[in-house]
Amino acid sequence: MATAMTAATAGLIGATSEAATAASGCRVNYTITSQWADGFTASIDITNLGDAVSGWKLGWTFGAGQKVTSGWSATYAQSGSAVTAANASYNGSLGTGASTSIGFQGASGGSNPAPASFTLNGVTCTGGVGGTPTPSQSPTQTxxxxxxxxxxxxxxxxxxxxxxxxxxxxxxxxxxxxxxxxxxxxxxxxxxxxxxxxxxxxxxxxxxxxxxxxxxxxxxxxxxxxxxxxxxxxxxxxxxxxxxxxxxxxxxxxxxxxxxxxxxxxxxxxxxxxxxxxxxxxxxxxxxxxxxxxxxxxxxxxxxxxxxxxxxxxxxxxxxxxxxxxxxxxxxxxxxxxxxxxxxxxxxxxxxxxxxxxxxxxxxxxxxxxxxxxxxxxxxxxxxxxxxxxxxxxxxxxxxxxxxxxxxxxxxxxxxxxxxxxxxxxxxxxxxx
Incomplete structure (x- = not known):
């Protein structure tokens, strides 16, 4: 079953070195797409709800010691439990309402909760955890x-x-x-x-x-x-x-x-x-x-x-x-x-x-x-x-x-x-x- 987390902003993002303008808003969908005993893959959909930006950096904190081991469509960095994903050269510009998708493979222990919140260019996007189960075929085997x-x-x-x-x-x-x-x-x-x-x-x-x-x-x-x-x-x-x-x-x-x-x-x-x-x-x-x-x-x-x-x-x-x-x-x-x-x-x-x-x-x-x-x-x-x-x-x-x-x-x-x-x-x- 895929785990999904959606966050929607209630505020504005201030000007940063990544931002082209002074204000923006965002929505983030975080989905665990595959999971096994000591690892997982996840995808993250980022939607810009405010002013256009020419660069972005997404941040979050893992709550159970997870580690990013490799990723795609962004440049990843991790210090302790804190992770950042900065735009690649081809997906940094996001107009109002525009979206981009990134993803990574990670290592995990016994539990793998979704991050509680995300930041975009330093300002928190808050929201609740939700999502629907991934449909599965009714098996005839065990x-x-x-x-x-x-x-x-x-x-x-x-x-x-x-x-x-x-x-x-x-x-x-x-x-x-x-x-x-x-x-x-x-x-x-x-x-x-x-x-x-x-x-x-x-x-x-x-x-x-x-x-x-x-x-x-x-x-x-x-x-x-x-x-x-x-x-x-x-x-x-x-x-x-x-x-x-x-x-x-x-x-x-x-x-x-x-x-x-x-x-x-x-x-x-x-x-x-x-x-x-x-x-x-x-x-x-x-x-x-x-x-x-x-x-x-x-x-x-x-x-x-x-x-x-x-x-x-x-x-x-x-x-x-x-x-x-x-x-x-x-x-x-x-x-x-x-x-x-x-x-x-x-x-x-x-x-x-x-x-x-x-x-x-x-x-x-x-x-x-x-x-x-x-x-x-x-x-x-x-x-x-x-x-x-x-x-x-x-x-x-x-x-x-x-x-x-x-x-x-x-x-x-x-x-x-x-x-x-x-x-x-x-x-x-x-x-x-």
Missing amino acids: PTSNPTPPPSGGGGLVGWATQNGGTTGGGNASTVTVSDSSALSSAIRGTNASVVRVSGTLSCSGMLQVGSNKTIVGASGATIAGCGLNVSRAQNVIIKNLIFRNWNDDAINVQYSTNVWIDHNSLSNGYDGAIDIKRASDYVTVSWNKISNHNKAMLLGHDDGNGGEDRGHLRVTYHHNWFDATTQRHPRVRFGNPVHVFNNYYYANGGYGVASTMEAGVLVEGNYFDNVKDPYHRGEGSSPAGNLVARDNYKVNSGAGDAGGSVASVPYSYSLDSASSVKSVVTGGAGAH
């Missing part, structure tokens, strides 16, 4: 008490899936544990919020349909063998900590879907794409996955002739993935701009690393290319060249790469590991655990 914690290696959500309201999956809905493909297929359909925990090895064929507002998370060693997950016409989906092998179509296919986070999975020895994203999908993050013993890794945009659906969409972040001697498509991109490829580890890829084609704009940043003769290029097969900007990449026994053109700027905050450290960081944390 619920467990808490969702499986996220695996080690990497913090919270980063990248495009933080945009457009963020990606929370099933949130804090009751967890349903499944141990066969029929139960899994039933549990992940529909639009009710649900956290589905996969246990053991599930054998299947074809593609299992995934509905909206779902978190699909594997227990240690959980395996989907022979089939894949089809995220089609869905919103707000998280897939993490699963082993996929021997799929006979795609392992994970995303189409006509928004706000999807694919994190900490291990994929090997399948037929077609490991993680393919296409047909107007948008706001997707692909992070901390390991792909091995496979040819076609990650396709973004399925056809040169699909611009009518794909222009203005296909915005995806790929970070901290391990492409272990896979052949091609890491990723192969059409139309998406900007597509952000950062801090991935490429090892002995026989075909190529990244390809930017057909009107795409790809930022290839801070990656580690190890024995990759063709780390990145523009154009592929019959597809014309797209734009590709490469910066701060680290190359060992690898080619120079082909870059050119310009790429739109990314709208979110992120931390970049030094490229030379990416091999050890990614091999130590990527994949299912």
Whole structure:
């Protein structure tokens, strides 16, 4: 059940170094979007009810020793129990009635109460605690008490899936544990919020349909063998900590879907794409996955002739993935701009690393290319060249790469590991655990 807190001001905010004018008011919605034994994620919606501001700083105090461990869409600082979140470069200006959303991952102990109040630019916004339970699917399996914690290696959500309201999956809905493909297929359909925990090895064929507002998370060693997950016409989906092998179509296919986070999975020895994203999908993050013993890794945009659906969409972040001697498509991109490829580890890829084609704009940043003769290029097969900007990449026994053109700027905050450290960081944390 999501915990929500709303605060509405009764006064004015005085002039500060962040404020463009002398007066403002605010409303804050604080929601715990996911929680496990010793941690949680939260989203915060900030609405400006007064004069326009060109900069803001939100402050609050934790009441039970919670700590912010990572965050997005703001710069976070914590001293003791006191936390501040200052605007990022792209979301500091808020007109009257305008809103912005930020979020963070935190550590907690036995309790995790919402903050009692917030300040905006130094003045308190007061209000009561409220909210409604997150709807959950009526399970036919036995619920467990808490969702499986996220695996080690990497913090919270980063990248495009933080945009457009963020990606929370099933949130804090009751967890349903499944141990066969029929139960899994039933549990992940529909639009009710649900956290589905996969246990053991599930054998299947074809593609299992995934509905909206779902978190699909594997227990240690959980395996989907022979089939894949089809995220089609869905919103707000998280897939993490699963082993996929021997799929006979795609392992994970995303189409006509928004706000999807694919994190900490291990994929090997399948037929077609490991993680393919296409047909107007948008706001997707692909992070901390390991792909091995496979040819076609990650396709973004399925056809040169699909611009009518794909222009203005296909915005995806790929970070901290391990492409272990896979052949091609890491990723192969059409139309998406900007597509952000950062801090991935490429090892002995026989075909190529990244390809930017057909009107795409790809930022290839801070990656580690190890024995990759063709780390990145523009154009592929019959597809014309797209734009590709490469910066701060680290190359060992690898080619120079082909870059050119310009790429739109990314709208979110992120931390970049030094490229030379990416091999050890990614091999130590990527994949299912």
